[in-house]
Amino acid sequence: MKIEELSYAINPGSHCDLFGAVMVAAGIESLKILVIGTEECTYYSKNFIFEYGKKQRDDSLLMLSLTDKEIVLGIEEILVKTIDEIINIYLPEVILIITTCIVELTGEDIEGIIKSIENKYKTKILLMRTEHFKCDNYIKGMAKTINILGELIESPNFENNLKSFNILGMRYRNGEKSKISLILKEKGISINSIVPYSINSLDDIKNLSNVKINIVVDFTGLELAKYMERKFSIPYINLLRIGKVEELEKEYLKIENILEIDIKDNIKEALNKILNLKNKIKEKNMNNKLAVVAPISVSAVEIGILLEQVGIIPKIMVIKDIYSFEEEDAEYLSKNYLVKYIKSGNLEPIRELYKEMDVDYFIGMEYPQILKKYEIKHLNINYLTDGQFGLEAQEEILSAILKECE
Numbered sequence: 001m002k003i004e005e006l007s008y009a010i011n012p013g014s015h016c017d018l019f020g021a022v023m024v025a026a027g028i029e030s031l032k033i034l035v036i037g038t039e040e041c042t043y044y045s046k047n048f049i050f051e052y053g054k055k056q057r058d059d060s061l062l063m064l065s066l067t068d069k070e071i072v073l074g075i076e077e078i079l080v081k082t083i084d085e086i087i088n089i090y091l092p093e094v095i096l097i098i099t100t101c102i103v104e105l106t107g108e109d110i111e112g113i114i115k116s117i118e119n120k121y122k123t124k125i126l127l128m129r130t131e132h133f134k135c136d137n138y139i140k141g142m143a144k145t146i147n148i149l150g151e152l153i154e155s156p157n158f159e160n161n162l163k164s165f166n167i168l169g170m171r172y173r174n175g176e177k178s179k180i181s182l183i184l185k186e187k188g189i190s191i192n193s194i195v196p197y198s199i200n201s202l203d204d205i206k207n208l209s210n211v212k213i214n215i216v217v218d219f220t221g222l223e224l225a226k227y228m229e230r231k232f233s234i235p236y237i238n239l240l241r242i243g244k245v246e247e248l249e250k251e252y253l254k255i256e257n258i259l260e261i262d263i264k265d266n267i268k269e270a271l272n273k274i275l276n277l278k279n280k281i282k283e284k285n286m287n288n289k290l291a292v293v294a295p296i297s298v299s300a301v302e303i304g305i306l307l308e309q310v311g312i313i314p315k316i317m318v319i320k321d322i323y324s325f326e327e328e329d330a331e332y333l334s335k336n337y338l339v340k341y342i343k344s345g346n347l348e349p350i351r352e353l354y355k356e357m358d359v360d361y362f363i364g365m366e367y368p369q370i371l372k373k374y375e376i377k378h379l380n381i382n383y384l385t386d387g388q389f390g391l392e393a394q395e396e397i398l399s400a401i402l403k404e405c406e
Contacts, residue, residue, distance in 0.1 A: 024142050034063070097125060128145055150205075156232055237258075292363065318344050
């Protein structure tokens with residue numbers, strides 16, 4: 001299986017993981033972010049906060065802008081002074097230091113500097129390394145920051161953890177409105193926290209362990225779920241395989257067993273809806289229809305697997321990554337349909353392939369005038385951004401396909 005990686009010189013747009021780190025940590029009460037690097041890094045990071053809906057909280061982001069002298073001679077003195085000033089002025093409980101490319105290039109021992117002063121303060125100092133040439137998209141930065149903040153989770157209060165759950169990896173709003181959340185609410189099981197979207201305070205992080213189960217809806221929450229299982233024996237279910245209904249069913253049944261509730265009828269209803277949608281799409285004779293798969297909020301491989309089940313062939317798949325649990329399916333699509341995998345954050349250099357491969361559908365975000373130019377139909381799938389995941393996500397995707405077929 002070949003994955004083409006386009007040069008960032010012709011393929012800008014895949015933001016570095018600094019932005020992902022800021023998206024997660026900005027606005028958390030009693031936490032200050034200290035970015036070490038150039039002024040440009042802070043400027044774009046603050047803009048990102050505004051775009052992500054945290055504009056009222058951008059004062060949580062501080063900057064140590066390095067001079068030529070500091071870059072050449074070292075930053076230990078200025079970094080220690082800056083940390084001291086932040087603690088004396090703001091009295092934060094936590095400082096999250098975020099490095100940038102320039103710090104990595106100079107080989108600064110930031111860990112050593114932190115270790116030499118951390119016992120001096122009550123403030124906890126965390127380090128997040130975000131060198132762009134080590135990471136090719138901001139979502140990885142979100143995952144890394146979630147994992148680092150996980151160090152703050154405290155031991156569970158067993159009086160509070162019997163009737164609640166976390167949603168991990170929810171990067172968008174409305175997680176509380178998802179069908180599984182509403183079903184669990186009816187059964188007396190409430191949401192403890194939605195990570196990272198609803199994390200607003202350090203207490204939100206510390207109390208993440210006060211649950212019976214974690215529900216993982218995006219890979220950004222997967223490692224945190226594994227960590228909490230190891231440290232606190234909190235089980236998790238994995239709803240990432242939205243292209244594999246049989247695997248989703250197994251995960252939903254785990255919810256039943258762990259929470260000791262009966263949701264079999266709810267699962268059966270969802271499975272019947274999915275089956276009916278698949279049958280209706282197959283009746284439209286979609287065989288040999290070709291698609292570009294470039295989703296923003298979900299794995300392209302999962303979408304590709306689901307399309308293949310209803311007769312649509314994924315020919316171009318724009319990916320951020322192929323995760324270990326998807327490798328077998330990605331290889332299957334590549335071998336059977338000669339899928340072209342492209343690692344890219346910008347569609348511009350890919351558009352010539354639309355005409356060359358004569359594709360019928362586009363799944364993801366693209367300019368309508370460009371799709372019109374190539375006579376490509378747009379399947380608009382925004383399920384995760386509206387709080388849908390798991391079986392509900394598969395139903396939403398299939399509904400969008402059926403709507404476009406009619």
